Amino acid sequence: KNKLLPDVRADVTFDDKANEIVAVIGGERFALSPMDLRRRCRSPTNDIESCPSDLRPLDIEPMGNYAVSINWSDGHQSLFPYATFAG
Numbered sequence: 001k002n003k004l005l006p007d008v009r010a011d012v013t014f015d016d017k018a019n020e021i022v023a024v025i026g027g028e029r030f031a032l033s034p035m036d037l038r039r040r041c042r043s044p045t046n047d048i049e050s051c052p053s054d055l056r057p058l059d060i061e062p063m064g065n066y067a068v069s070i071n072w073s074d075g076h077q078s079l080f081p082y083a084t085f086a087g
Contacts, residue, residue, distance in 0.1 A: 010082040012068045014057050021057060021070075023085035030085040034072075037085075041078040050074075 010025040020031040032040075034055045039048055052074055059071040067081045 010062075010068065010085070012060050012062070012085075014060060016056075019056075021060075023068075023082065025082055025086060028086070032085065037070075037080070038072065038076075038078065040080065040084050041076075043076070043078060046076060046078070 010023045012021065012023045014020075014034075015022050015031075018031070019033060021034060021037050023030045034057060035048075035051065038046070038051060038055060041048075054073070056073045057070045058073055059069075061069045063069050063079065067079050070078045070080065072078065
């Protein structure tokens with residue numbers, strides 16, 4: 001497992017063609033499908049069983065130097081520490 005410092009900044013984007021959310025952290029590339037990333041959401045309102053098969057991020061915004069906020073196509077919002085992508 002990679003150990004990331006809390007102040008490591010990441011570039012997080014959605015690759016529509018590959019259907020992957022891509023995070024580049026400290027020069028290392030991590031890619032997850034929208035559903036795989038959503039499964040890592042710790043929000044108590046996250047109901048993975050009711051997610052549509054065509055789930056996709058609508059908006060990806062950095063939150064300081066530690067996390068990214070994602071607004072999903074089903075109306076849910078997630079906050080992911082950058083370390084989520086590497087683990």
